[in-house]
Amino acid sequence: MTGHDCLWKEGFRRTLSHHQILIIGGGAAGIAAATSLHKRNMSLDIAVVEPSDTHYYQPGWTMVGGGVFSQDMTARPMVSVMPPYVTHIVGAVATFQPEQNQVTLQDETTLSYEFLIVAAGCKIGWTAIEGLEETLGKNGVTSNYRHDLAPYTWKLVQTMQGKEAIFTQPPMPIKCAGAPQKAMYLSCSAWRSAGKLENINVTFCNAGKVLFGCATYVPALMEYVTDYGINLEFGSNLVQVDGHNQIAFFLTASPGEETRIIERKFDMLHVCPPQIAPDFIVESPLASVGGWMAVDPQTMQSTVADNIFGLGDVTSTPNAKTAAAARKQAPLVAENLLALMAKKAMPKAYDGYGSCPLTVEHGKIILAEFGYGGKVMPSFPWDSTKPRRAAWTLKKSVLPWVYWNAMLKGREWLTRVST
Structure with missing residues (x-):
């Protein structure tokens, strides 16, 4: 083989694979x-870049940790949910040009496109907390933010013999801002039913300053905090875990005081880890100052290139990072991208809608729905600040079906957007 032949074959391996629309991410949003x-x-010629072989229904992990769903209910083979009319490119992104x-993918394959949609999700920062990774799944340390750990959460709840249970929340933004609380409320609900709650000290260590970002729902949540006897520790950020000795270390910032490290003993520690955009986004020209993908908060169009759109957890929009937000954003991005292709004005404007079904007890949910600026945006004709059995049925039985059979199939239920 001549040197020229070698160069030709190497060039052939890296030849551009071109698609009309290229989507980065095969999660819910993508x-x-x-x-x-x-x-x-x-x-349309559509390709989706996704390296994983499993697709997860992440909103269900809270219910697994609460003993409501089985682990298997929240996962399906990627091949079973990837639409047959798209080209599935199994690979991971390295860089954008x-x-x-x-x-360019990590294997040096280069893909070209006419239009790009980035739905890459976010990166869970397990390593940002010293000592956490090596003790997850043992020593009473768990997290509903991982598919394989959610069953351990429920096991700890069922077998709890100690007195100290700690639930943590890092600085925002995170996937589903209510998820750390959901785990706590469901645990308390189970302990109450088992007659254990009065003997357990439950503490919520929140790096932020408020219980929930949408103030309208705070009074209703505080009723449960009081009823369960939960200790609230604001300005308390988990920075280290000593699993063997069951000690958690928190960086605290009380008003008017210098920051200091507080040690807390635990028998059960449910961790919500910090979350950031994936490295290939943070290091790309598409990123905002904070590392998230920079997009217009109404059109979801990139502020870097007109033929690029973003949606889901990866974007810089100041809304709650939830599956419900992605459900609303997907048809909006589709409408705006097609309008751009036709050289027409983009017709849709995202209002920041997100939904957080707060599982305050087994059998009842406060269905928090809100948009930009904390505007309450209920989908149903009821007072959304009240805990309801109907909302529990929605979370337990309706929304999983909608996810698998509607959202991932192009049936755009519960997706009304502004014009």
């Missing part, structure tokens, strides 16, 4: 965007 686009124009309309 697949919903693909199906929404196909629904509107079945002739928006000025050339190209993306």
Whole structure:
């Protein structure tokens, strides 16, 4: 083989694979965007870049940790949810070259596109807390933010013999801002039913200053905090875990005082880890100052390149990072991208909608729904600040079905957006 032949074959391996629309991420947001686009124009050439072989229904992990769902209910093979009309590219992104309309994968494959949608999700920062990774899943340390750990949460709740239970929340933003509280309330609910709650000290260590970002729902949540006897520790950020000795270390910042490290003994520690954008976003020209993908908060169009859109957890929009937000954003991005293709004005504006079904007890949920600026945006004709059995049924039986059979199939239920 000549040197020229070697160069040719190497060049062939790296030859551009071109697609009309390239989507980065095969999670909830990415697949919903693909199906929404196909629904509107079945002739589109769409490719989805996704390295994982499993697709997870992440909103269900809270219910696994609360003994309501089985672990298997929240996972399906990626091949079973990837739409048959898209090209599934199994690979991980390394870099973006928006000025050339190209993306390079970690195996050095280069992809080109006419339009790009980034739905890459966020990165869970397990290593940001010293000592956490090596003790997860043992020594009473758990987290509903990982599929394989959620069953351990429920095991700890059921077998709890000690007195100290700690639930943590890091600085924002995180996936589903209410998830750390959901784990706590369901644990308290189970302990009360078992007659154990009065003998357990439950503490919520929150790095932030408020219980919940949308103030309208705080009074209702505080009723449960009081009823369960939960100790609230604001300005308390988990920075280290000594699993063997069951000690958690918190950086505290009380008003008017210098920051200091507080040690807390625990028998059960439920951790919500800090979360950031994936490295290939943070280090890319698409990133904002904070590392998230920079997009217009109404159109979801990149502020870097007109032919790029973002949606889901990866974006810089100041809304709650929830599956409900992605459900709303997907058809909006589809409409705006197709309008751009047709050289028309983008017709849809995202209002920041997100939903957080707060599982305050087994059998009842406060269905928090809100948009930009904390505006309450209920989908149902009821007072959304009240805990309801109907909302529990929605979370337990309706929303999982909607996710698998509607959101990922292009059936855009509960997705009304502004014009």
